[in-house]
Amino acid sequence: MSERLLVSTRKGLFDFRKQGRDWRVAQTSFLGTPISYTLRDPRDGALYAAHDNGHFGAKLHRSDDDGVTWLELTPPSYEGVEGDPAPSLRLIWSLAAGGADEPGVIWAGTLPGGLFKSQDRGATWVLNRSLWDRPERAKWFGGGFDEPGIHSILVHPQNSKQITVGVSCGGVWRSDDGGATWDVRCDGMWAAYTPPEAKTDPAIQDPHRLVASASAPDVFWVQHHNGAFVSTDSCANWREIAVPPSSFGFAVAAHPRDPKTAWFVPAVKDEFRYPVDAKVVVARTRDGGQSFETLRNGLPQHDAYDLVYRHALDVDESGERLAFGSTTGGLWITENGGDDWRGLEARLPPIYALAFG
């Protein structure tokens, strides 16, 4: 099991380590600065922290000594990219390491919708023009933010040329050639937030979060704006699944070894965005979405208004240890796949993202 949890918050990066039965903050970085996402590259152990500096723009830092010291990198840039208005980096929303066979490759998903690739550990970045130039991008729009953004980047574990990204709002996109060409894969999804004639338009779907099973990388799960979906054929077709107590939410995690197991953290649908009946629960399926258990042991069951963002739920490589964090700074961990949870004592800032590392 992973003994480390990197928590990106409105006020900095908190590095939790397991100490006995407890989890304690072992190290903090960038206190006071909003951290939108943190990646630990499993290939070389480098940490990448994306800053959402409200005044001075989105920034990117890398640490090669586990967060003791950081080097500021030149962030991805839209300089020279045309548009009306001409685009500028608003947020680094997601980061992903390239495949094991491409050391140094890092992907960045950004607002206003560009996917960037670095081949030198974040020192320089190139906008993926083939996705940016797709005519369907004109249909993309912001979800939560004013502009569309790429929040999920999945590199196939055995084939680093296969890249799948999730866009809010702009669908699920696949490249099988390392990003040279793309096609949209949303068959089976539908949107409740458009006129009827547009509801199955793939380029306006809002997958809040896209994840895949590490051991069965053709199995994908999506928490969508108005439902949850699963695909067992590498995103060619999606099947809607009913998640209790609500189909709305942001976060989903896929079991690393069992492709039929996934977890969601539901909330009241979109104009409210807090837990159903003010009770925090996790929904778990173990049969591919046919049925769900509602897990609540150890979670707040009254007066709880914790919303869990899309990057704030993670499962470690064992599939038994999970963690999730909320907009009100609550942080819970389970050691048995969600049957029992324990809230950490730390009173944290709003949590944007967390990851075992």
Next chain:
Amino acid sequence: MARVAFTEHVAKVAPGAGGVYAGADLREVLDDVFRAHPQLRHYLLDDQGRVRKHVAVFIDGVRVPGAKALECRMTDASDVYVMQALSGG
């Protein structure tokens, strides 16, 4: 030519950046700043060279909106303050 002072946050990114810089307008003055402190460019300007929305520029004590500020003519007596706006925090 202008005397340019920076908010404390910017000073941390580029220690010693405050000082006198050359240029007929503020854009040229900032270009002179960035020649000495290239890491400041993407702190003050966005990817298209526009003053960031929540960066406040004061010229001779008066706040000037970003788009206009870059075109402002500079004199040897010009005082420029680059601050973080109270918005955006």
